[in-house]
Amino acid sequence: MVESIPDFLDWAIKRGVKLNGIEPQRIPGRGIGVIAIRDIQPDEIILEVPTKCLRTITTMPKARLRKCAETSVSVHGAIAADLTLDKSSKYTPWDAIVPSSGDLIGMPFYWPPELQALLPPHSRQLLAKQKAKLERDWSQMFTAFPELHVEDEGDLGRLEYEQNWLLVNSRTFYYLNAALKKWRGSTKDDHMTLQPVADLFNHADEGGCHVAFGSDGFTFRATRPHKKGEEVHICYGNHGGDFLLVEYGFVMAENCWDETLLDNVMLAKLDEKRKERLEEIGFLGSYVLDRNMVCHRTQVALRLMCCKVSEWMRFVNGNDDGEASQNAVDALLLQLLQEYAAWIDDMIARIPMLKIVEHEEDLDEMKDILVQRWRQIRQLLDKRIRSLEQGAQT
Numbered sequence: 001m002v003e004s005i006p007d008f009l010d011w012a013i014k015r016g017v018k019l020n021g022i023e024p025q026r027i028p029g030r031g032i033g034v035i036a037i038r039d040i041q042p043d044e045i046i047l048e049v050p051t052k053c054l055r056t057i058t059t060m061p062k063a064r065l066r067k068c069a070e071t072s073v074s075v076h077g078a079i080a081a082d083l084t085l086d087k088s089s090k091y092t093p094w095d096a097i098v099p100s101s102g103d104l105i106g107m108p109f110y111w112p113p114e115l116q117a118l119l120p121p122h123s124r125q126l127l128a129k130q131k132a133k134l135e136r137d138w139s140q141m142f143t144a145f146p147e148l149h150v151e152d153e154g155d156l157g158r159l160e161y162e163q164n165w166l167l168v169n170s171r172t173f174y175y176l177n178a179a180l181k182k183w184r185g186s187t188k189d190d191h192m193t194l195q196p197v198a199d200l201f202n203h204a205d206e207g208g209c210h211v212a213f214g215s216d217g218f219t220f221r222a223t224r225p226h227k228k229g230e231e232v233h234i235c236y237g238n239h240g241g242d243f244l245l246v247e248y249g250f251v252m253a254e255n256c257w258d259e260t261l262l263d264n265v266m267l268a269k270l271d272e273k274r275k276e277r278l279e280e281i282g283f284l285g286s287y288v289l290d291r292n293m294v295c296h297r298t299q300v301a302l303r304l305m306c307c308k309v310s311e312w313m314r315f316v317n318g319n320d321d322g323e324a325s326q327n328a329v330d331a332l333l334l335q336l337l338q339e340y341a342a343w344i345d346d347m348i349a350r351i352p353m354l355k356i357v358e359h360e361e362d363l364d365e366m367k368d369i370l371v372q373r374w375r376q377i378r379q380l381l382d383k384r385i386r387s388l389e390q391g392a393q394t
């Protein structure tokens with residue numbers, strides 16, 4: 001399929017999409033993005049997408065929707081099935097500009113298992129969840145639509161479904177209408193729609209425009225000035241780097257929402273008795289370091305390693321502010337972060353050496369993305385290590 005942004009825009013505008021001062025363009029390393037073609041002022045509406053252009057379960061052929069509704073597939077999985085089964089020409093110009101499988105190598109889902117095994121712990125958890133969710137949807141959909149299961153060597157039907165599922169994952173917007181509200185067992189995660197042109201906005205941690213929908217459709221309003229030629233972003237959510245990597249397939253140079261899990265280092269230091277105590281109060285695992293501090297769960301677990309149990313219990317119950325044990329907690333945290341930082345340096349050195357025969361062509365790019373993610377985590381640790389070291393000196 002030949003990609004043509006102008007043909008796609010013609011098609012979208014004929015269907016009522018209104019662009020004001022913006023234009024989708026190819027941006028190196030980011031696929032297509034949205035660029036300001038004149039200076040844009042805050043509060044200007046830069047894009048409107050009418051309801052009739054949305055693509056969600058309501059726009060599926062009725063018979064297909066009925067079959068999906070008889071299963072326990074998620075809305076996400078049903079839309080992916082619709083994309084895979086749709087052989088009409090209704091969306092051809094839109095389909096032509098959507099990334100192809102070759103553009104998705106940033107997504108750890110497509111990485112060889114040897115490389116997936118070297119992902120940071122939080123990325124690994126998210127990937128396992130993503131795979132399980134996809135597997136559930138696929139098992140529902142290929143039973144309902146046996147034609148999805150193409151009997152050939154590579155199982156093309158499954159590959160196409162996977163790709164569409166991952167595209168739905170990274171290109172839908174929060175949306176609610178009567179049908180989505182009624183979908184059996186639906187949760188917030190099911191309230192979604194695809195929409196043309198808006199799906200070309202790339203992400204920035206602070207965003208640059210506000211997204212809203214009503215009965216007429218979606219509007220995108222600039223929240224800050226943009227100079228002509230500048231990229232206009234939306235914010236996909238306050239996501240850390242592991243989430244962006246696994247769900248969207250990219251890493252960002254700067255991300256004010258970045259965070260990392262310290263579970264591997266923390267759990268290795270906790271003996272069974274302490275783990276049991278933490279489990280009892282619901283504080284075992286999910287130890288987070290963000291750009292400024294470690295979370296309360298981490299403070300609780302660290303205190304258990306350096307205080308008497310009675311003092312720890314008083315802290316847990318809110319009867320002790322923890323001030324008396326803070327220096328010991330900080331010293332232990334510093335030691336753990338330094339050990340983790342040395343381990344990460346070793347990981348960063350090992351990744352480029354990894355030899356995997358399959359995926360030879362794309363392997364260097366995949367490794368590079370993985371190293372970038374580990375470097376970001378290393379920076380988070382460095383920042384905290386520096387401030388703990390300064391604190392120890394004062």
Ligand SMILES: C[S@@+](CC[C@H](N)C(=O)[O-])C[C@H]1O[C@@H](n2cnc3c(N)ncnc32)[C@H](O)[C@@H]1O
Nearest residue numbers: 030031032170171199200201202203248249250
């Ligand atoms: C909603 S689409 C945005 C349009 C997309 N760039 C395209 O070519 O169709 C989301 C995808 O865009 C890419 N993306 C979004 N924000 C990015 C960023 N800040 N840096 C690099 N890639 C980004 C990722 O591949 C992500 O999965």
